[in-house]
Amino acid sequence: MQNRPGRSPRITISDVSTAAKVSAATVSRVLNGTAKVDPQLVDRVHDAVRELGYRPNAAAQGLARGEWGTIGVLVPDLANPYFPEVLKAVSAVARAHGRRMMVMESDEDPALEYELVEDLMRCCDGVLLASPRMPRAELVDLLGRDHPMVLFNRVVAGARVPSISVDFTGGMTQVCGHLAQLGHRRAAYLGGPPASWGNDERVRAFEAARAFGLEVTVVECGGSTSQAGYDAVAAVLESEATAVLAYNDLVALGAIARLRELGVGVPDELSVIGFDDISLDRVAHSDLTTVSVPRDELGRRAGEMLERLLVNEYSEEPLYLPMTLQVRDTSGPPAVR
Amino acid sequence: MQNRPGRSPRITISDVSTAAKVSAATVSRVLNGTAKVDPQLVDRVHDAVRELGYRPNAAAQGLARGEWGTIGVLVPDLANPYFPEVLKAVSAVARAHGRRMMVMESDEDPALEYELVEDLMRCCDGVLLASPRMPRAELVDLLGRDHPMVLFNRVVAGARVPSISVDFTGGMTQVCGHLAQLGHRRAAYLGGPPASWGNDERVRAFEAARAFGLEVTVVECGGSTSQAGYDAVAAVLESEATAVLAYNDLVALGAIARLRELGVGVPDELSVIGFDDISLDRVAHSDLTTVSVPRDELGRRAGEMLERLLVNEYSEEPLYLPMTLQVRDTSGPPAVR
DNA sequence: CTGTTAGCGCGTTCAT
DNA sequence: ATGAACGCGCTAACAG
Numbered sequence: 001m002q003n004r005p006g007r008s009p010r011i012t013i014s015d016v017s018t019a020a021k022v023s024a025a026t027v028s029r030v031l032n033g034t035a036k037v038d039p040q041l042v043d044r045v046h047d048a049v050r051e052l053g054y055r056p057n058a059a060a061q062g063l064a065r066g067e068w069g070t071i072g073v074l075v076p077d078l079a080n081p082y083f084p085e086v087l088k089a090v091s092a093v094a095r096a097h098g099r100r101m102m103v104m105e106s107d108e109d110p111a112l113e114y115e116l117v118e119d120l121m122r123c124c125d126g127v128l129l130a131s132p133r134m135p136r137a138e139l140v141d142l143l144g145r146d147h148p149m150v151l152f153n154r155v156v157a158g159a160r161v162p163s164i165s166v167d168f169t170g171g172m173t174q175v176c177g178h179l180a181q182l183g184h185r186r187a188a189y190l191g192g193p194p195a196s197w198g199n200d201e202r203v204r205a206f207e208a209a210r211a212f213g214l215e216v217t218v219v220e221c222g223g224s225t226s227q228a229g230y231d232a233v234a235a236v237l238e239s240e241a242t243a244v245l246a247y248n249d250l251v252a253l254g255a256i257a258r259l260r261e262l263g264v265g266v267p268d269e270l271s272v273i274g275f276d277d278i279s280l281d282r283v284a285h286s287d288l289t290t291v292s293v294p295r296d297e298l299g300r301r302a303g304e305m306l307e308r309l310l311v312n313e314y315s316e317e318p319l320y321l322p323m324t325l326q327v328r329d330t331s332g333p334p335a336v337r
Numbered sequence: 338m339q340n341r342p343g344r345s346p347r348i349t350i351s352d353v354s355t356a357a358k359v360s361a362a363t364v365s366r367v368l369n370g371t372a373k374v375d376p377q378l379v380d381r382v383h384d385a386v387r388e389l390g391y392r393p394n395a396a397a398q399g400l401a402r403g404e405w406g407t408i409g410v411l412v413p414d415l416a417n418p419y420f421p422e423v424l425k426a427v428s429a430v431a432r433a434h435g436r437r438m439m440v441m442e443s444d445e446d447p448a449l450e451y452e453l454v455e456d457l458m459r460c461c462d463g464v465l466l467a468s469p470r471m472p473r474a475e476l477v478d479l480l481g482r483d484h485p486m487v488l489f490n491r492v493v494a495g496a497r498v499p500s501i502s503v504d505f506t507g508g509m510t511q512v513c514g515h516l517a518q519l520g521h522r523r524a525a526y527l528g529g530p531p532a533s534w535g536n537d538e539r540v541r542a543f544e545a546a547r548a549f550g551l552e553v554t555v556v557e558c559g560g561s562t563s564q565a566g567y568d569a570v571a572a573v574l575e576s577e578a579t580a581v582l583a584y585n586d587l588v589a590l591g592a593i594a595r596l597r598e599l600g601v602g603v604p605d606e607l608s609v610i611g612f613d614d615i616s617l618d619r620v621a622h623s624d625l626t627t628v629s630v631p632r633d634e635l636g637r638r639a640g641e642m643l644e645r646l647l648v649n650e651y652s653e654e655p656l657y658l659p660m661t662l663q664v665r666d667t668s669g670p671p672a673v674r
Numbered sequence: 675c676t677g678t679t680a681g682c683g684c685g686t687t688c689a690t
Numbered sequence: 691a692t693g694a695a696c697g698c699g700c701t702a703a704c705a706g
Binding site: 010012013014024025027028029032034056057059060061062063064065066 | 683684685686
Binding site: 008053055056057058059060062063068070077078079080081083084085087088091092095100101102103104105118119121122123145146 | 400418421424437440
């Protein structure tokens with residue numbers, strides 16, 4: 001972009017205008033199709049552009065246009081298999097609208113999030129906040145900045161901000177119903193990150209299952225990784241539950257690995273159910289019973305919501321996407337004793 | 338960034354300078370620590386910044402500084418589990434150097450890649466080209482643009498460009514040795530995307546295994562997804578191989594799913610080996626025999642290479658990271674007949 | 675130490 | 691239809 005030592009000087013629009021013997025304004029018009037230009041000049045411009053290898057400077061365009069041509073996405077953990085598909089869909093939508101996608105990761109650190117969102121607001125037309133962990137007050141503060149923003153997997157009551165989220169409540173209810181019908185009377189929930197709204201939702205729905213006569217115990221494992229699930233197994237066994245629901249599939253898989261080590265049969269002695277359905281592939285599903293969510297649709301809808309917002313078509317109601325119970329091999333009737 | 342209808346006007350540095358009763362230059366100095374400023378003024382500036390909620394415009398900064406503060410990464414497929422961890426590491430390195438990360442996806446389309454890289458060069462200080470599929474000529478053309486760029490999982494002979502790559506050759510050799518020692522005499526390779534350099538490398542090393550008396554057959558499946566693996570099983574069976582190596586784990590898993598449907602025992606009747614080791618988690622490894630690569634190190638090294646390049650510390654030699662054979666449950670001695 | 679001035683590269687008036 | 695002139699918001703060079 002500049003004259004850095006040892007690097008060839010950047011070609012600007014005026015280089016092109018000189019070479020094509022037209023004004024810079026004409027070059028701009030040709031390249032953006034903003035106005036009609038004499039076909040001869042158009043050709044001259046195109047030739048010059050090609051010969052010089054000119055490419056408009058995005059920063060300068062952004063400054064002049066008052067738009068960055070970029071959206072920003074903040075995720076808690078890039079390595080979480082949940083997000084790639086979402087990002088893919090968001091990216092596709094953004095591109096369809098001529099925008100690039102900036103990605104940041106907060107590393108599950110609520111404190112960092114605030115800072116990163118501020119940074120995103122400095123360089124993006126709109127921001128997609130995926131599964132924010134930050135405290136409500138900070139979030140509201142950020143929303144008050146009046147910068148286009150969409151909330152993903154978190155709904156903030158009273159805040160006038162577009163939100164899209166998985167219907168965790170419905171998913172959890174399906175899972176509990178499934179267990180109840182299998183004959184389970186005592187279930188444990190392996191909670192995820194403490195600051196996670198999605199986790200709170202799951203917990204609420206889980207505890208509501210008491211209405212169906214299910215005894216429920218919440219076991220905090222404090223994370224969203226398989227390691228967290230692995231480490232929390234002891235506490236689960238203490239609860240004497242015959243089924244355990246995990247915050248997500250990763251946690252569930254970690255728990256299963258530990259149970260296998262301990263010689264506890266799944267699902268014979270303990271049913272294990274995950275959340276999210278992050279199977280590696282479409283054809284060879286892993287055998288984990290879980291509830292799935294269409295992540296690409298989720299990403300697509302989120303992207304579209306943001307794009308709509310960017311042209312001021314604000315839609316008031318939060319959108320909830322349903323989950324689907326996937327009964328596979330890790331859930332079954334409780335052990336008889 | 339601008340006065341969009343219905344949105345509050347953007348606060349600029351001059352708003353701050355007015356409020357703090359100092360010049361814009363001073364505000365800039367305070368915020369960037371570029372020069373010493375009277376403590377009183379510093380306070381006034383900070384107060385004004387806080388009260389107004391001022392945040393510098395990234396595009397304007399970029400324009401003035403001649404740097405975007407951004408690196409760009411282009412991947413063939415965001416949904417491929419290979420990349421999230423790489424992106425995570427790259428992002429961390431970039432952030433440590435005060436840079437943001439732009440992500441683009443070519444959707445495995447070589448034609449699209451060229452266009453996207455050009456776009457990245459317009460808005461990023463440096464570009465990380467992850468597993469490019471584009472033809473060599475185009476790639477060389479792009480490299481000639483003299484824009485900081487690092488090649489990831491592709492080495493271009495003769496091109497003076499920093500590259501970092503997995504040692505696919507070594508990985509493939511290990512796999513073939515493993516199979517030979519198990520007693521296999523006939524193996525098939527389930528190839529990946531046609532334009533993939535990494536695929537070519539694997540094929541070359543695979544065919545070199547003939548030197549060890551292994552009869553080898555390459556079966557094109559044309560993709561890198563589990564679906565591709567699933568669909569190519571018939572061809573594999575025709576080859577009468579007793580072991581099949583797949584382009585990556587996804588392809589291998591797809592193949593296994595199909596084999597299971599067909600009632601072909603793995604590994605009893607056919608050994609299946611993957612590439613990449615994209616297990617979902619750290620504690621509960623899937624049972625696929627595969628060769629792994631430290632993706633986070635790969636990403637980290639790639640990011641650091643790019644950062645070094647951005648300060649003109651060009652390192653000539655391509656870097657190859659070794660793969661590690663992970664013998665698990667899908668490989669075994671050939672069936673006796 | 676501080677303010678004034680002059681760009682950074684581009685889009686967009688406003689005249690012509 | 692075209693060019694000249696200005697401004698986007700910020701940093702850096704130059705005075706004072």
